[in-house]
Amino acid sequence: MTTGGVEEKNKKKKTACVTGGNGYIAAALIKVLLEKGYAVKTTVRNPDDRAKNSHLKVLQALGPLEVYRADLDAEGSFDDAVAGCDYAFLIAAPVNLTSDNPEKDQIEPSLRGILNVMMSCVKSGTVRRVVLTSSAGVVCIRPLEGDSHVLDEESWSNLDYVTAEKPPIWGYVVSKVLVEKEALRSAQENDISMVSLCPVLIVGASPVSKVYTSVPAALSLLSGDEAAFEMLKCIEKTYGGVQVVDLDDLCRAQLFVAETETASGRYVCCGFNTTVVEMARSGHLLEKPRVCLSSTKLVREGFEFKVKTLDDTYDGLIKYGKTLGILPW
Ligand SMILES: NC(=O)c1ccc[n+]([C@@H]2O[C@H](COP(=O)([O-])OP(=O)(O)OC[C@H]3O[C@@H](n4cnc5c(N)ncnc54)[C@H](OP(=O)(O)O)[C@@H]3O)[C@@H](O)[C@H]2O)c1
Structure with missing residues (x-):
């Protein structure tokens, strides 16, 4: 799917690398970037997988979009995709929320992956800002007495607490904390400007045709999908609420922290705070019966x-x- 000459033709356009172009968030960000006039280079593990990548063909109609093969497990795998880019949006990541072996399936590959891709950014010599998509799980899972807590970027989830309590998605939380810290360390060590965004539960339409985590959970009250509803309840229990952000808002926030030179450190990205019960009462459910x-x-x-x-x-x-x-x- 890679097409030559796109970089040549778009020398004046700002270029952004978005990792994991067949993912829910990355696909939406690619669309926003192309609409804003960016040239985009994205990565997928298997460019030959037509079912997973068909939306990228469609997005190519919006602007210059090149697709590269890259795997977080392979050293140097992202070098070509990042080369020549002004910005790198690191979104690809293992997401194995229900793994029986989180160390092997979630934590270890996440850490290997972030180091690989950060090194590609360093090698490029062109990336002026790295934007890491982290998670609210990196912020709010820590011992908290009582109610009415308001947490922001100053807060880090507590790994001793997470590994002792082992909430259902503890491996995911541990991996996210370690990845964000490792990325910040690597950026500092290599003098690269990096900002991390910690989004909450993301809802909204993406160009991809299959979504695995947040959307099924958010819709579970309507769909009756019990596993997804369990996930929603698990999120509420683990995060102390259901904090929600719209996908388009998240993508605009990603672009905002990339383009704003003075942006630095971490940013919580949360549209509103709610609960499962409030969701059950929300406008998505019928206030009045449609059929009487x-x-x-x-x-x-x-x-x-x-x-x-x-x-x-x-x-x-x-x-x-x-x-x-x-x-x-
Ligand atoms: N969705 C949310 O509500 C939410 C909230 C907060 C934070 N986040 C974070 O946002 C990021 C993306 O989430 P998402 O919802 O867009 O998930 P997603 O749709 O599952 O996307 C994950 C992407 O990562 C890629 N990936 C996984 N392992 C890889 C590997 N070894 N090498 C290369 N690529 C690999 C996947 O590629 P394949 O298709 O090849 O597997 C896929 O493109 C994750 O870091 C997630 O933790 C998501």
């Missing part, structure tokens, strides 16, 4: 319903639930 069934005929013929509101229903139902032991006294 009518018992007018019964009533007209002399029958009278006694329970006519939701509140009425709950009064009796909660009492019954308590006697059954389904609800606590």
